[in-house]
Amino acid sequence: MCLLAILDVISGVLLLFSFVPFVYNILFYLGVIIIVKGAWTVFDSLHKNIYFDGLGWIDIMSGAVMLLLFFGWPISFGWLFGILILVKGLWSVLNAM
Secondary structure (H helix, E strand, O other): OHHHHHHHHHHHHHHHOOOOOOHHHHHHHHHHHHHHHHHHHHHHHHHOOOOOOHHHHHHHHHHHHHHHHHOOOOOOOHHHHHHHHHHHHHHHHHHHO
């Protein structure tokens, strides 16, 4: 669990600093990983009859923003998803300890 939380922290930092040119190569791979992780979380929650899983949806939306930034879409609010996933990752790291 701590490894996934560290992945969230890295993704949040990359979204916050998405204006740096070398970050775009990493955004694609992390975006796909974060979307898969979020979809896994949402489907697992639905399987357990938990119909509102905000953390999984944050992952899916953040991964989508990463992919849109990679493909050149100018998203002015991408830093908000960076803050959301960074806080989520830090919260998960603290809970995993």
